[in-house]
Each structure stands twice: as C-alpha cells, then as structure tokens.
Amino acid sequence: MDQTSYIEISKSAYKHNIKYLRKIVGKDVRISSVVKGNAYGHGVEMIVPLAEKAKINHFSVFSASEALDVFKVASPKSDIMIMGYLSDEQLEWAIENEIEFYVFDIERLELALALAKRIGKPARIHLEAETGFHRTGIEYDLLPQVVGLLKDNIAHFKFEGLCTHYAGAESITNFYRVMKQIQEYRRFVRYFNRHELKPNYRHTAGSAATLTYSQSVMDMVRVGIAQYGFWPSQETYIYQFKRNQAKGSDLKRVITWKSRVMTIKEVDSGDFVGYGTSYMANKKVKIAIVPVGYANGFSRSLSNTGRVLIRGKRVPVVGTVTMNTMSVNVTDIPNVQPGDEVVLVGKQKRLSISVASFSEMSNQLNYQTLARLPGNIPRYIVH
Secondary structure, eight states, rough: OOOSEEOOOEEHHHHHHHHHHHHHOOOOSEEEEHHHHHHHOOOHHHHHHHHHHTTTTTTEEESSHHHHHHHHSSSSOOOOEEEEEEHHHHHHHHHHHTTTEEEESSHHHHHHHHHHHHHTTEEEEEBBBBBSSOOOOOOOOOOOOHHHHHTTTGGEEEEEEEEEEOOOOSSSGGGHHHHHHHHHHHHHHHHHTTTTTOOSEEOOOOHHHHHOOOOOSEEEEOOOOGGOOSSSHHHHHHHHHHHHTTTTOOOOOOEEEEEEEEEEEEEOTTOOOSSSOOOOOOOOOEEEESOGGGGGTGGGTTTOEEEEEEEEEEEESSSSOOSSSSEEEEETTOOTTOOOOEEEEEEEEEEEEEEHHHHHHTTTTTTHHTTOOOOTHHHTEOO
C-alpha cells in the first residue's frame, strides 16, 4: 500500500447495478455511463473497462480533460460525450477525434460547423434544449435560427442527440416543475420533426429521472450515481422499493474505502486528544491513529461525529480530524494492533458504513463526498 488508504471497486456489484438498470429502461434504450468527477470518485480507469464488459459503450463527461481521460482507456468502439465546458481549441480536438458534445448556444453551433468544414469531419452534436432548468440550453425562440444553420450545413454535422436536464427529479417537491420540463422538451421534439431534423437519440434522464419518471426514459439515459450503487435520494429508493415489493430493488455499492491503524496511544482521564480542546477523555481510553485526514477526503466536519470499522466493530472518531490523520476510540475492542484494517466506507464482518451515513454526518451529499476522494488513492478491482 503506497498510500495511506486504498479503494476497492467491486466488479460483481457494478455488474448487478447495470443489470438492474437495464430491467428498468428496457433492452432497446442505450445507457450512457456518466464518469465525470473521476467516475464519481471511483476512478475512470477502473469504471470504463467494467462498463464496457457490461456492454456499455457510451460515456458522458463534463469537460475536454475528462473526455481525454476516458479516451485513453476506452475501446475505439465506444463513444464519448462532453456535456459541459469546451474551449475553442478543445472543440477542434473533439471534432477531429469524433467526440460528441453538447451545443447549448448559437455561438458554439456556428463555431462547430465552421470547424467541421475546415477539418473535413462532421461535428457530432447534441443540442441541449432549455426546458426550465435555466443553466445551459438553447431557448425555444432561437430554433428558427438553429434549424437554418443546420439545414445550410447538412453535410458538416451529425445530429447525435436532442437533450435536456431536469431540475430536481430526485424529489417529489419538484414534480410539477419536472412535468413542465417534459412537456417543454416534447415541444422541441415536435419542432425538429416538423423541419425533418431527427436526432439519433432523444435523452433527458439522469439517474433520478430514470428511476422515477418512466416518461423521461427515451432513446438513451445518462446514468451517473445509480450505476455506482447509490440512490440519488431516499425518495427514489422508496419509489423503486414499493414498485418492486423490495425484491431486487437494492443497488449494490461498488466502492469500499480502507486504511490501516498507524499506532496506538493510551490517554488518561482528563487529557485532551489532538488539536484544541474539542475532546477530553472522561476515563482512561485507548486511541488508534488512522493515517487519513481531510487532505485524503475524510471531511474535517466528521470531527467527534464520524465512525469507522475496526475488527468488525463501529468506533467513533474523537477530536479534530487533521490534514493527514484521525483519532478513533478503540477502548472497548481488545487487542487492536498497528496494521489492523480500518474500513472508512464499506463492510467489515456484519457491520457497514455507507457513503450515505458518512455524508449525513458531515452534511454532504453522496455526490460531493465521492467526488472529493483524491485521485491518488490507489484503486483496485475486486470480485
């Protein structure tokens, strides 16, 4: 173990999740694996080959740099789609390497078509419709201009997709807003149909919409956090649980995060542990030092609230989480030794610590906690 912690990626759990998602969307719907944020902390170099073995050949990222990471490890038969940022130079690289990308304003569309003409390769575009999220997307009123540009440059693009993104599909409180977005998206589809411009893929659903709004599942879905075994929210889990009567409704966590006990300290009653005075021993206690801190992705806000697993027991973090270490109270566990396995996220014997509980203790979302896992933590594929 070169680093102070390591991550295990379960290929059987990943395979299970993809199988479960395919049952939901149907065999004819393409699944795009969203691998932005270093595959939600799981590691692009780990997840892309696993996904391809599960017969997924489309990957969604946010930026050109993330696309390049996927490009390096993906099969030539797989497609890569950039949903966000591209500089002018990167746009040229994307067209040259047949990378798909979102177009969400007129300026990008004009530049993409001009570059495609010069390079001699078609731009593989996904037009993003503004349906009510109000982040990125082409307004409906601009469609005459968009259609004019496309028809004047018919040989210089491939209309890969017409897409949008929903504002809060993970919560029932947003039901009305999401339904309005679905209606607005259909208006875009009708407009392009009238002008005989049909995309190869209509896609609107991320993980939350895929799991809760069947009408949002079209030709392709963009599945992020669900493929890694996490529910976008408790509401999406409850919806699927009731729908499936609990059978087969559990996604399986792909990630396990582990470390080792670095050393053991005994602290007398009345003494403080670590920086400041946030934790005082009320009796003689035994403290294990774990070489993982906030620089390694374990939030400082877990000071005196976090939990880890050692020898199959759940033990509390005591004192302040520092940049590179945490202290945990192992007084009630006999014979803890340096080198003992510490599970930060995952299972040990009959107990487990999920990213969800980890996130609730630190007031963070699953997404945020996972994406903050440093890329230099070694990652290994396990069964």
